[in-house]
Amino acid sequence: MRNVANPFKPTAGGEPPLLIGRRKVIRDFEKGLDNGVGAPGRIMLITGARGTGKTVILTVLGDKARARKWDVIEETASEGLCERLVNELRDRDGLLDRLTIKPSLSFAGASVSLGEAELSPKRMPETLRKAMAERITLLEKHHAGLLISIDETQAADRSDMIAIATAIQHQIRERRNIAIVFAGLPQMVSDLFNDEVITFLRRAKMNVLTGIPVDEVRDAFRTTFHDSGMHIDERQLQTAAAATCGYPYMIQLVGYHIWDAADMRNSDEIFDDDVSQGITEARIDLDNAVCIPELHGLSRNDRAYLKAMAQSDGPSSTTAVAKRMGKTPNYAATYRKRLLDAYVIRETERGEVDFAVPFLREYLRRHDDE
Ligand SMILES: Nc1ncnc2c1ncn2[C@@H]1O[C@H](COP(=O)(O)OP(=O)(O)OP(=O)(O)O)[C@@H](O)[C@H]1O
Ligand SMILES: [Mg+2]
Structure with a gap:
C-alpha cells in the first residue's frame, strides 16, 4: 500500500526522510561527546552554501546529544544573541522540563532576574560565562553535559562572538562538560573565525557540507x-x-x-x-x-559579473571574468568582493570564483536577456 503522506521534505530545516552523506560529521560529533572533555568534536564549525543542510545537521546533532541525556540549547544568531543565551541558561524550569527530572533542593528558588548592567555589552562576557558555569554545575549533578548550537552564525555580532568564545574557553579550561556547534555560510569562517580576538575558535573542528554523490x-x-x-x-x-x-x-x-x-x-x-x-x-x-x-537586490554590474562567470562550465579566475566583461581586473575585483560578501559566489581553493549554489549558472544562462 502506498503511503498517504509524501515522505520528502522540501522546506528550510525540514528533516529529510533520509539524511544522505553526512555520516562523518555526525560520527565526529558523537565521538566528541563520548571521548570526554577536551575531545576535538566538542567545538565544531559547520559551513555550506544555502540549502546544503546546515540547520538539519544541527537538529540531528542536538538529538544525538539529547539521547545521551545532555541538555541542548539551540539558538540562531541575530541581535541580542548573548542576552537570549543568558536567559535560557538561567531558565531553570525549562531545564527541569528538558531533563524530565523531579525538582530537588538544588533546583529550588525562582530564576534571578538580571539587572540592566549585567546584560550591557561590557559585562556580557562575564555574565555569559557565569550563567554557563552555573548551568553546567547543575547539570553535572545529574551527570549531564551542555550542548549549545548556533545557527546562521554569519549574522552574529562580533561582540557576541567574543563573549561566547571567552565563556566557552573558560569552561573548557576548567574541564567542564560542554560542547558547542556553530553553523553558517562559508564566509563566516573568514569573517569571524580569523578575527584576532576569537583565535580560540580556530581550533574548532571544521566541516564543510558539500554536494552529495x-x-x-x-x-x-x-x-x-x-x-x-x-x-x-x-x-x-x-x-x-x-x-x-x-x-x-x-x-x-x-x-x-x-x-x-x-x-x-x-x-x-x-x-x-x-x-x-x-x-x-x-x-x-x-x-x-x-x-x-x-540575485535579488544585486546591481546590474553584479549581475554582469555573474553572467561573465556563467560563460564557463566551472570556476573562473578573476582575470578571466574581467576579460569577459571587458573591464580592468581592479574593476572586477570590486564586484568579486561584493558578491563574496553577499554569499552568492565562493572562492575555490585555487583562488578562482564559482557559484555558491549550483543551478545559479543554469538560471543565468536561461535568463541571459534580462
Ligand atoms: N543530508 C541530506 N540529505 C537529504 N536531504 C537533505 C540533507 N540535508 C538537508 N536536506 C534537505 O535540504 C533542505 C535544506 O536543508 P537546511 O534548511 O538544513 O539547509 P541550510 O544549509 O540550513 O540552508 P540555509 O543556508 O538556507 O539556512 C531541506 O529540505 C532538507 O530536508
Ligand atoms: Mg539553515
Missing part, C-alpha cells in the same frame, strides 16, 4: 520511494538523482514532485512522465526559493 542520492531515492509504497525503476531513479546534482534542497524538491505527480493520478507506480514533470516542477521551485532571492 549522485549514486548515494539514487540509493536514498530507491529506499524512500519503496518504503512509501511507490514503484520506481532503476532508470527513473538514475534520471531523478542526476537532476539533483547532489544539492540537498534539490534532492527533496525532486523527490517531492515526482512522488506528488504519481499521487495525483492516485497511482502507486511512477511513470516516466511523472519523473520529467517532477523535475520541471522542482526546477521552478528552486528558481523561486533559491536563484531569484540570491
Whole structure:
C-alpha cells in the first residue's frame, strides 16, 4: 500500500526522510561527546552554501546529544544573541522540563532576574560565562553535559562572538562538560573565525557540507520511494538523482514532485512522465526559493559579473571574468568582493570564483536577456 503522506521534505530545516552523506560529521560529533572533555568534536564549525543542510545537521546533532541525556540549547544568531543565551541558561524550569527530572533542593528558588548592567555589552562576557558555569554545575549533578548550537552564525555580532568564545574557553579550561556547534555560510569562517580576538575558535573542528554523490542520492531515492509504497525503476531513479546534482534542497524538491505527480493520478507506480514533470516542477521551485532571492537586490554590474562567470562550465579566475566583461581586473575585483560578501559566489581553493549554489549558472544562462 502506498503511503498517504509524501515522505520528502522540501522546506528550510525540514528533516529529510533520509539524511544522505553526512555520516562523518555526525560520527565526529558523537565521538566528541563520548571521548570526554577536551575531545576535538566538542567545538565544531559547520559551513555550506544555502540549502546544503546546515540547520538539519544541527537538529540531528542536538538529538544525538539529547539521547545521551545532555541538555541542548539551540539558538540562531541575530541581535541580542548573548542576552537570549543568558536567559535560557538561567531558565531553570525549562531545564527541569528538558531533563524530565523531579525538582530537588538544588533546583529550588525562582530564576534571578538580571539587572540592566549585567546584560550591557561590557559585562556580557562575564555574565555569559557565569550563567554557563552555573548551568553546567547543575547539570553535572545529574551527570549531564551542555550542548549549545548556533545557527546562521554569519549574522552574529562580533561582540557576541567574543563573549561566547571567552565563556566557552573558560569552561573548557576548567574541564567542564560542554560542547558547542556553530553553523553558517562559508564566509563566516573568514569573517569571524580569523578575527584576532576569537583565535580560540580556530581550533574548532571544521566541516564543510558539500554536494552529495549522485549514486548515494539514487540509493536514498530507491529506499524512500519503496518504503512509501511507490514503484520506481532503476532508470527513473538514475534520471531523478542526476537532476539533483547532489544539492540537498534539490534532492527533496525532486523527490517531492515526482512522488506528488504519481499521487495525483492516485497511482502507486511512477511513470516516466511523472519523473520529467517532477523535475520541471522542482526546477521552478528552486528558481523561486533559491536563484531569484540570491540575485535579488544585486546591481546590474553584479549581475554582469555573474553572467561573465556563467560563460564557463566551472570556476573562473578573476582575470578571466574581467576579460569577459571587458573591464580592468581592479574593476572586477570590486564586484568579486561584493558578491563574496553577499554569499552568492565562493572562492575555490585555487583562488578562482564559482557559484555558491549550483543551478545559479543554469538560471543565468536561461535568463541571459534580462
Ligand atoms: N543530508 C541530506 N540529505 C537529504 N536531504 C537533505 C540533507 N540535508 C538537508 N536536506 C534537505 O535540504 C533542505 C535544506 O536543508 P537546511 O534548511 O538544513 O539547509 P541550510 O544549509 O540550513 O540552508 P540555509 O543556508 O538556507 O539556512 C531541506 O529540505 C532538507 O530536508
Ligand atoms: Mg539553515
